[in-house]
Amino acid sequence: MNPTAAVNPWSISADRFPADGSSEEKLGFVLSYAILAPSSHNTQPWHFRVHGNVLELHADVSRALPVVDPDNRELVMSCGAALFHIRVALQYFGHAYHLETFPEPNKPTFLARLVLGLHCETDTDDIVLFQAIPQRRTNRLAFRPDPVPLTLLGELQADAQREGAWAQAVLTEEARAAVADLIAAADRVQWANRHFRHELAAWLRPNKHPGQDGIPGYAEGLTDFKSQVGPVVVRTFDLGKGQAAKDHDIALYSPALVVLGTDADTPEDWLRAGQALAHVLLRARSEDVWASFLNQPIEVPELRPKLAAAIGRGGFPQILLRLGYGAEVPPTPRRPLGKVLERPQHGPIHLDGGSGHVRA
Numbered sequence: 001m002n003p004t005a006a007v008n009p010w011s012i013s014a015d016r017f018p019a020d021g022s023s024e025e026k027l028g029f030v031l032s033y034a035i036l037a038p039s040s041h042n043t044q045p046w047h048f049r050v051h052g053n054v055l056e057l058h059a060d061v062s063r064a065l066p067v068v069d070p071d072n073r074e075l076v077m078s079c080g081a082a083l084f085h086i087r088v089a090l091q092y093f094g095h096a097y098h099l100e101t102f103p104e105p106n107k108p109t110f111l112a113r114l115v116l117g118l119h120c121e122t123d124t125d126d127i128v129l130f131q132a133i134p135q136r137r138t139n140r141l142a143f144r145p146d147p148v149p150l151t152l153l154g155e156l157q158a159d160a161q162r163e164g165a166w167a168q169a170v171l172t173e174e175a176r177a178a179v180a181d182l183i184a185a186a187d188r189v190q191w192a193n194r195h196f197r198h199e200l201a202a203w204l205r206p207n208k209h210p211g212q213d214g215i216p217g218y219a220e221g222l223t224d225f226k227s228q229v230g231p232v233v234v235r236t237f238d239l240g241k242g243q244a245a246k247d248h249d250i251a252l253y254s255p256a257l258v259v260l261g262t263d264a265d266t267p268e269d270w271l272r273a274g275q276a277l278a279h280v281l282l283r284a285r286s287e288d289v290w291a292s293f294l295n296q297p298i299e300v301p302e303l304r305p306k307l308a309a310a311i312g313r314g315g316f317p318q319i320l321l322r323l324g325y326g327a328e329v330p331p332t333p334r335r336p337l338g339k340v341l342e343r344p345q346h347g348p349i350h351l352d353g354g355s356g357h358v359r360a
Contacts, residue, residue, distance in 0.1 A: 009035055009334040010134055017093050023053035023116050024343065030089035031055075031341060033133050035334050037085050037278055039078035040065060041203040042332050044213050046079045048341045053116040057083055059109040060340075063213075067199040068190070068299050073270050077318060079111050080274020084163070085133055086114065087275075088282070092130035096120040101271055111271055132282040137331050139290035141221050143324025148256035152287050156280045160260055164269075165276035168313050170257040178310035179259075179297075179320070180251035184244035186296030186303050191240030201231040205333075212335040219332055251294055255324035259307065265316040273318040284323055294320045 096117035217227020
């Protein structure tokens with residue numbers, strides 16, 4: 001692995017891929033791209049095992065958010081996003097694979113088993129999505145008013161469908177106003193809950209904090225001083241009224257709002273939604289479009305069906321995105337591979353034909 005990447009995971013170079021190395025070395029390398037996936041509060045709730053030609057993805061429930069995500073729905077989606085990064089990286093490096101999700105039903109935190117196969121062709125789309133991985137960030141800053149092209153919104157819809165989910169842009173002013181109202185209502189509900197505030201504060205980080213997870217103040221555009229006092233303020237005060245007004249305006253004037261959802265609401269659907277989310281985010285970034293999250297009405301149970309009604313869509317909203325063009329933002333920290341990867345000693349698994357290339 002690139003020594004620089006050990007210090008800054010975002011600096012990983014594809015030139016370091018061990019093309020002549022073992023299956024374990026190849027799978028270990030692509031995990032350098034998996035850990036760049038988005039996760040709720042930047043908790044990075046994934047754990048990987050590599051043995052021979054097998055990669056396992058497990059949910060790390062020790063990094064759960066029991067207040068905002070009591071069912072671990074967003075946790076599983078975060079892991080799904082990491083899984084999609086793995087798939088894209090393998091396809092870029094010309095490797096087929098066989099993917100099985102929830103391979104052992106009695107182990108609900110065992111989310112996926114991927115077996116490395118033989119060679120496959122790399123297409124243009126693989127290259128485009130792969131190159132977007134280290135460029136993707138959650139951009140919480142203001143966007144320019146430039147509209148997001150309808151053609152791109154259509155591509156995002158198709159990308160979500162390829163992963164077994166759906167994506168719907170909020171196109172009418174009436175629907176946008178209704179969604180903005182729901183976001184504001186959810187802000188007021190969440191901030192009135194001191195347990196929510198304490199949980200959020202626990203993942204906020206000062207700008208110069210040496211930690212490798214959580215949300216640093218600079219990601220919110222905060223100065224060093226404000227990033228230092230921010231966690232104390234969040235824990236202590238109900239800022240729901242002000243946050244609701246701010247987020248209402250953000251939603252109302254964002255260039256585009258997109259709801260990503262599924263037709264059912266099982267852990268399998270959450271994992272699909274996470275892969276769809278990563279697909280959508282990488283496609284948007286490849287077109288120079290940034291994204292951030294406005295998931296509050298999905299996280300408040302009584303408001304979630306109202307969001308579906310506001311956009312005139314059946315099913316279950318899983319993610320609410322704002323999209324637009326804006327200034328470059330620095331990446332948030334990542335835990336090094338050594339903290340999320342283990343290598344138990346087992347033999348390789350052989351597939352019939354050895355080339356199950358699954359783009360589920």
